[in-house]
Amino acid sequence: MCFLNQARQIAFESNIVIVNHSLLISDIVSGGTSIPEYDFLIIDEGQDIEKISTKHFGFEISQSNLFDVFIRISEYSEILKTFDFKAKFDSSDISEVNSFSENLKTTSLNVVTSLKELFKEIEVFFTQETEGFNKKESARITGTVRSLPIWSEIEKFWEDFNNDGDSLLFNLSKLRQKFDLDKYSDDPKLITVISDISRYKKLVEDFKVQMNEFFPHPEKNGIYWISDSSRSNRNLVLNKAPFNVNEYLENNLFTQKKSVVITGATLSDGNGFDYIKEKLGFDNSSEMLLGSPFDYQKSVLVCVPEDIPNPKEYDFQLALEQSIYYSVLATSGRALVLFTSNASLNKTARALKKSLMPHGINVFAQGIDGNATQVVKKFLRSKNSVLFGTSSLWEGVDIQGDSLKLVIMTKLPFDVPTDPIISARSEVYDEPFTQYSIPEALIKFRQGFGRLIRKKDDRGVFIILDNRIINNHYGKLFFQSLPDVTLRKIKIGMLDNKINEWLSDSEAGGSK
Structure with missing residues (x-):
């Protein structure tokens, strides 16, 4: 018996079956030929179901x-x-x-x-x-x-x-x-x-x-x-x-089961579940918003450089590279840098690979040094290294302890407005930026932030290199979506000192 048939036989004989999102949705599309019949379903990381469904229903x-x-x-x-x-x-x-x-x-x-x-x-x-x-x-x-x-x-x-x-x-x-x-x-x-x-x-x-x-x-x-x-x-x-997956999911999944439980750290936009409920298509639901077991105020220092240029300005790229360079030196690597585009990642990686190498710090860039899985493995094997990633590394990456002390977000994660799916879905809103773009960005923003603290004794620094979060009216929504953290607005030149101060203080057992 081949491996696939053997796996199916084991699944059909089991009381509990664990599958990924892709197999769950493809089973719906195929009419239920891949997974044994089930009445009860628990979906973890439920915020990703819309993206997976969009792919499979097209x-x-x-x-x-x-x-x-x-x-x-x-x-x-x-x-x-x-x-x-x-x-x-x-x-x-x-x-x-x-x-x-x-x-x-x-x-x-x-x-x-x-x-x-x-x-x-x-x-x-x-x-x-x-x-x-x-x-x-x-x-x-x-x-x-x-x-x-x-x-x-x-x-x-x-x-x-x-x-x-x-x-x-x-x-x-x-x-x-x-x-x-x-x-x-x-x-x-x-x-x-x-x-x-x-x-x-x-x-x-x-x-x-x-x-x-x-x-x-x-x-x-x-x-x-x-x-x-x-x-x-x-x-x-x-x-x-x-355009929408909510009707597909409601008719072919949610109403067909006795119970569906959806969990996820970023299901809420910080205020409730209305946005995710509309996207996924479930109305008659019980809700529970639980607090975090982590003491973020003692665990996380959030820094925003006040003097970094707007991402649209010509000198932003140089300031971005300088900010990453000095921050990464302060932590001796042990950093994850999140990008919103491959072009920005590639340009920054080319510049910083050379400048960080003399300091014994390796840069592993997604798409340059391997796919997401490969670069994460390289990062974990290398003591002093920096991981550059795009979309797939904003979530689902679990790096605990001393291996990760710093997460840098290069830009607020707004979707590209000219993307066909984004463009089409935006058209149904009276105020697409407020009603669609910002809620989507908030979910991804919180996912990126979530890479830093993975267990109770983790401690680190989260840097946002996008001045729109302090200069634009919607910036407060991003701050409000975060848990109760320690926030500092500082100059680029003070990043390394503030990072050293925060991490040194953690080793001494105090907090700042």
Whole structure:
């Protein structure tokens, strides 16, 4: 028995099953085929369910994957010719198999041709939408876009592809009908080919359904956009995400169970659960907001440099690098630096790797020195090191004790407003910044802060290098979302002294 089937068997025989968020939601999408039936559910880190659900309730179809599938299908015509069917079929059946097999090659190559024409037109549109003065990374397909002449041209090419796809599906279906898996159980090689044909048939059917939705028949609850997943060779991707996941979750999860308990340190925005309840779609619920077991006022010093430039100013990057440099020297590494963009992380890592190396401090940067898991392992193995991370390191990282004494947040974690999902979801609010952007940023802000104190005797410093938190009217909301901490507004040049003072005092058993 393979590992997967063995794991499933154990799960079906168990009273308690532990799964990750992704498997939980994918099980809902697949109709409950992955997890044993259950009536009671506990979801930890519940604030992440919307993000996971958004991914699973949508789709993405890459240009390269489409071409790869249809080219592979065309190759099965030649593969089938290598088998001797005389012992299995009479002459008329063999003739039909050969005919369908040859047609398989013709129709699949026709699909490849129509696909090339379709994506050639899509690329023209994508270039117009994303390049020039307002350069963007993606092109959202709104109702206005669908009324443009160029989109009408794209849909014509889609129709050609769709018709060729129908012909291909016809041949795949006919071929599959000719083969009985039980009849060929003595031929493992042929069994594999037959299974592959079935799999590709399902893939083509799924592609057609999703692309039919993407082009002529978008759903009312859908957000659609085109992106490019490659920085070198263009690989366009057709994307769909739901505007809201609350109805999906309410109808397919919450109302289907006897009890669902959702927990998480950042479910609340500091005032209650209204925002998360609206996002996830549960109304009839009992709520409990518990305090923390940690004495944050004695454990955490929060510092905000008063003289750091606004993130939009040209001299911000230099001030950012200087602030990180002096702070990290004060803690001899043992620091996590959280970034809101890969570009900022890469630029800062290039500058500080060189300047910190002479001091025996290593910088491990996510995306440069490995993925999130890899750089965390490197950080933990190195005594004096700094960990640079983006989105995935803002949460779920549990580094306790002396390994982590300093967390630096380079910017307040506002979402990029031009992101298609963010842009679309913002449109439903009268005041999108206040009603959507700030609540989302508050959740992530608290997640980032939560990386510092992981057990009762932990003690450290949390630095915010974004002066908007003290200069803009909404900054107080971020401070209010934190527990009762010790706060200091100081100059950049005083960061190292204040850090040393705080950490030295902790070793002496006092507090400041």
